[in-house]
Structure formats: C-alpha cells, structure tokens
Amino acid sequence: MISSYKGDKWIGELLQGHPTRFHNMFCMSQAIFLDLLNELECVHSLHGSSRTTSREVLAMTLYVLSHNESIRFTCERFQHSTETVSRYFSIGLEALVKLSCSVIKPIDLEFCDIPRNILYDNRYMSYFKDCIGAIDGTHVDALVSNAEKAAYIGRCGSTTQNVMVVCYFNMCFTFLMA
Numbered sequence: 006m007i008s009s010y011k012g013d014k015w016i017g018e019l020l021q022g023h024p025t026r027f028h029n030m031f032c033m034s035q036a037i038f039l040d041l042l043n044e045l046e047c048v049h050s051l052h053g054s055s056r057t058t059s060r061e062v063l064a065m066t067l068y069v070l071s072h073n074e075s076i077r078f079t080c081e082r083f084q085h086s087t088e089t090v091s092r093y094f095s096i097g098l099e100a101l102v103k104l105s106c107s108v109i110k111p112i113d114l115e116f117c118d119i120p121r122n123i124l125y126d127n128r129y130m131s132y133f134k135d136c137i138g139a140i141d142g143t144h145v146d147a148l149v150s151n152a153e154k155a156a157y158i159g160r161c162g163s164t165t166q167n168v169m170v171v172c173y174f175n176m177c178f179t180f181l182m183a
Contacts, residue, residue, distance in 0.1 A: 011084035013061045031064065032071040038063070044104065051100040057085070057093060065090055066097025073148055111137075111179040120174040138179055142169045 010018050019027045020035050027035050042063050045051035053059040061083065069079055080090050116137045123133045144165035149157050159165035171180035 011082075013058045015083075016060055016064045030071075031067045033067070038067075041104075045100045048107075049100045049103040051097065053093070057089065062093045062097045063100075066094050066101065069094055070098075073146070105181075109178045109181050112173060112175075112177075122174060138171045138173045140169065140171045142167060144168070 019030060020038070024034060027033075027038070031038055033041070042051070042060055045063060046059050051059050051062060053062050065079055065083055065085075068074055068082065069076070076087055076090050076094065079094070080087050083090065085093075119134055123129045123136070144159050145168055147157055147164050147166040149164055154164055157164040157166065166183055169180075169182045170178055173179050
C-alpha cells in the first residue's frame, strides 16, 4: 500500500494500520515502538521540535537503520531536508546508544551468582561453575565510504564489521564491541 501521507501523519497511519505493514517498515511491532519511544523520551531525552515530533525522530532513525537506507531516500519518505533528517537521525542514534549502555550490561556486576541451570545440574557444574558467559565474534553487514571500503571487505567480498559479543546464560547481551 502506498500512502499519500508524509512524516508524522504517515507514522500515525502505520500505528493504526496492519501490524505486518508496521513491522516491515521499522522491524518491530507497534507496541514495542511505543514502549521504546516512551523509554527514549522519558529516560534518554529523545526530543523533536515544533515541526518534527520525537515519534518522527525515532521513526526516521529506525527507518535508516532497519533498511540500510540513505539520508536522501529518508528525506523523500518523510519530506524533510537532508539537514533536518541528518540532524534528527544523529539525535535518535545518540538516544539509542544511551539506551544500549543501560540495557547491555551484566545482571550481576560482581559475577558472584552461579546460574541456577548450572548450579543444580551435575553434568555442567564442574565445567561451568566459574563461567560468566559466552563470548563470540561475528561479522555484520556494514555500509562504509569508498575510501574506507578496502579495510572492511569480508571473506565473501561484501563489506562487514567484526563484532564481539558476550551473552549471559539467559541469552541477554552483557557486552558488545564493534
């Protein structure tokens, strides 16, 4: 479905519309989008202006991130100038980075507690009693300038960024480094 709406009205239409359509645009459900928006506004100072709502700032940021979209195409979709979209993308990204600092962290900062699934299972206790998580590296697709592209070429010939992550036994990330 092609919408004649732009900017915040388009987001409102998507929020009231079919869940699949919203998920296709922002890679999350309407409820999660609204919860994320509330968290970023209340705790991490996401803001808009008199002409651009914070809801639109988050939507532009997620649109760029979820579709690897350029600022120019985002300008067309939201009907704002490149300066406006670039500025608000930076504000939205900064708010998401602040959120990540409060979300991606160990549950037990001292690493004193042994997870219950290890503590009460003799098969694993002797091997994992002092383990604090699992660490692994992976490559994620990256969009870099032509000048830097050579440093980011992966084995398959595409541009990638090497990412190291640590997750706890509940599969939540406790550390991430790119």
